[in-house]
Amino acid sequence: MDRTLPFTTTFNFRDVGGYTGHEGRTVVWRRLFRSDSLHRLESGDTDAFAALGVRTVIDLRRPREVTRDGRVPEYVGLGYRHIHPEHQDWDEIPYEEKLGVARYLANRYHDLAEQGVAGISAAVGVIADEAASPVVVHCVAGKDRTGVVCALTLSVLGVSDEDIATDYALSTAASARFSAFLATRKIVVADVPRPYFSSPAEAMLIFLKELRERHGSAEGYLLAAGITPAQLDSLRVHLLADPTAR
Secondary structure: OOOEOOOOOOOOOEEOOOOEOHHHOEEOOOOEEEEOOOOOOOHHHHHHHHHOOOOEEEEOOOHHHHHHHOOOOOOOOOEEEEOOOOOOOHHHOOOOOOOOHHHHHHHHHHHHHHHOHHHHHHHHHHHHOHHHOOEEEEOOOOOOHHHHHHHHHHHHOOOOHHHHHHHHHOHHHHHHHHHHHHHHOOOOOOOOOHHHHOOOHHHHHHHHHHHHHHHOOHHHHHHHHOOOHHHHHHHHHHHEOOOOOO
16 A cells, blocks of 8 residues: 555645554555545546545644634535644644754643643544544645544554654655645745754654643543543544454
């Protein structure tokens, strides 16, 4: 299976299947996707997107971001859930070079996990519902809010921190593709702090390690957030391959 799916105007769309989870079982392909904002999907892309059979889009953007840019194009059978995990705007937390990108990002992910706990719990709850699958979860860049939700989901499935961090770091290439797209459209982007376009694996490794120190595990965090044991079981049932299947 190809992990990264090429679209013309969406740059960070990929499948999170294929990683090894509990008891050596594999995360099922084509059940859970992650992406940057889907509002830019154009005619040819919408056909390719529909061909994936996606049933549910989880949009993690702030309400003002949805109002500003719009949402995924509609088609019959596609469910849309706008779930915004409340958290402090990064523009209110200046980046200091001495802190380093990985540490800054890990701090922001901790803020998101603590401040946006209700939204994160709701998003994982949708992913846990087999009837909603296949699911695409996205934000603006598809690396931060989306990265945390996908990291927690994969951790519950038993995927190693190293594989989760490797998947997260794939957003680095997506940022380069997005920058190239902006250049071809002659769109000038104001200078932004490095963390906004960075996704070093170290940031996710720090976040997961410290989340475990605070909550015991991703499962412990999600259970405290309101996810039920039955929902965690459902995640593992429909997102991990049946070991007896051939």
